[in-house]
Amino acid sequence: MRANRWLASVAGAAILAACGGGGEAGEQAGAEGVPADGDMLVVGLATDLDTMFPPTSESVTSSDVYGNVYWYLMRSEPDFIHFRPGLADSFSFSEDSLQVTFHIHPGVTWHDGEPFTADDVVFAHEVCKAPEINWSAVSWLDHITDVEAVDSLTVRFTYDERYMYQVVDANVCYPLPEHILGDVPLAEMANHPIARAPVGNGPFRFVSWSSGQEVVLEANPDFVLGRPHLNRISYRIIPDATNLATQIQNGDVDLFPRVTPPSLYPQFENDPDLVMHSYPGRSYSYIAWNTQDPIFQDKRVRQALTLASDRQAIVDALLYGQGRVGTQPLISTIWAHDPTIAPWPFDPDSAKALLEAAGWVDTDGDGIREKDGRRLSFTMKTNNDNRLRVDIATVLQQQYQAIGADVQPVTLEFNTFIEQLLAKDFQSAVAGWNVGIKAELAPTFGEGELFNFVSADNPELQRLIPEAELTRDMEAAKALWSRAQRIIVDEAYYTFLFQLNDMHAIDSRFQNADMNAYGWSFNIEEWYVPEGRQKYNVPVGAAPVALGGGR
């Protein structure tokens, strides 16, 4: 999870209100019983992994799994700014802050028993940077000019400038076992057996992967921070949500990560055997208005339609309350989020007034406004595989009817939808962004950028974005990001619909699970089942099944 969590999108150190600020979360406060070793966790995954070779993996599902097999030098806290020891005990900055030195814990080994050294870190960075590998997050390494093994337990990163994310960027690329991959040509590395049978250095080691069916990990008794409590984790691939829901309720599956569809929430919440973890997730949904379209050129129309959107009703009805009304692009998990920016209110009367001021009046009495012979009638595109978005478009159709606007939802296959968005071939669209950990607005609102399909061109905004990016003082940067965001909100390029909660359902016998914006398996090595409640008696190292070699 770690890698993809981090590269999952638009960068930054997110100050997260995971504990406490999270709102309606079912935080598991106290843990019951005494920590004990044993038992197995059965996780239901909707899709199979793509690969377990971190640099070529593109799926969050995969990183959820190999993130427990491979481990970082330093582990990020859920705020993505602070770090705790991982394979390294500590790190230190050089005088000029252009170098960061990590001190690896002595005695760490790979799962095959070979020692883990600074050379593995250096090697991994060569792999991550190689064009043959074409790692999708390679731009995170842009400022790292050199990675050098000072001695076998000391590794030093050199940067071309000082910036906020130096430690983050040094930890994005997982260390890889040089003793296994050192002689493998880069072009063949992605197809090496290790991609399907990883040899890592984390709390859990690989047991087996039967394609489309199951991935099994077991406790690594020699883990640097101590043996994890759970003996085994079985990830079962169950694509059908109804089936998965059935199995977590009858106890065959212990954990349903990222519960979807939301209609399952009430059902799970009423199940006494399940504990729900809910916290603001790292994504938001929005309506995009194409400002090049004749109707939406006028920002008053965009503002009016925002005022006419009852977003709280959408959160309550379609998300079963598990979300918060959106206010701004830098969502609550990012440090630059400005909580003082209030959402546009739901105010149909003001919306009508704004439309009239903009010249849109219903002259022929058919309930739809007109201006210069054009009806206030437009299409709203979205992708048909996302039930929630289709429902949103339908709800909005009714809400806009009330202020004299006519919307026709158009649902498209995902690839077609993206293609039309990027080609600016739309009037309005319901879409969403996954958000990373760095504060960034340029890709979506910067002039001429591929993903600026709303054609945001406010001159002050275009000046503020690069300025904020280059500002190193956190408070000054925050103020600049806030100003930029207020312009985006006022221009109403987007109608920010909501920030959806991440919801995970887990069997109540598991204790000490701290799920947060970092991911549901944030501290999985610390989860345990008290002795009396253990369900499976599966020994560690009993039936090693090596697939395709590697162990």
Next chain:
Amino acid sequence: MTGFIIKRTLQAIPILLGASTLIFLLMHAAPGDPTSMYLRPDIDPVVIEQMRKNLGLDQPVHVQYVRWLSSFATGDFGYSFSQKRPIVDIIKDTLPNTMLLSGIALLVIFAVGVVIGTIQAVRQYSWIDNVATIGAFFFYSMPSFWFGLMLILLLSYKLQWLPASQMTSVNFEFLPASEQWLDRLKHLLMPAVALGIGGAASVARYMRSGMLEQVRQDYVRTARAKGLSERVVIFKHAMRNALIPIITLLGLYLPFLVGGAVLIETIFAWPGIGRLIVTAIFQRDYPVVLATAFVSAIVVVLGSFIADVLYTVVDPRVRVDEGEA
């Protein structure tokens, strides 16, 4: 017989080539390509360009076609974009699972269908005939995915008799060998029934009408007049003839079982080739779609071939090469 096989094999070549070419063109005509899913603000467009280059997608379609065809002809299916491993490995993983599921489903379809249809014909208009007729229409008109979900709700959730998904239990490797066998069977039962029941209902209808037609024939009356027992009349004479149209159905069902298992494989989390095809289409994983479509086409050709061979077994008049009476 040898000549027949050679002839059919030669006939299969243009069919397979045509089907693959058509699918190749259709896939490339669809919007998006395998890199579409990486179109995100956080991924540098340069990376995506490099990706397209590495995958050969920057070439014109006809170049891609020739490349694909020449490697295909040498038996190289290429690499999966999404699973990042050779497609041959993927098919080796999934095809046997589908074959197992489909094989058992086929057994359900024909064993159940033929038996019920025969009973119905022999006991025409009895209560058992009427009940079976209603049942047949019920199962025939029911979508298999819905029936599958109902089975899961009833047998896995309410009664907890059978496992709801996968091919084996989580603790499979720790079970003794005898229980492993039982464990597999338990996992197989629901998907096979859900996949086969609709077909069984339809086979039963065919079998019933086929048998009814046969028992009215003169040769059956003659057989009875000869003093043959009813058992011999029904099973040796009438049934053998009634089975001929059923054999045609078998040829039709074989390919359906590869493609038709898509929904069942998804619902029961069965790691088969049907699920693979659908996932690959959505991910625009061209090489996987082409390879699996090719395998399906082979199964279709094989299915009709097997049906033709089976005709000769059931109906001596069809024997072409070997002129025995």
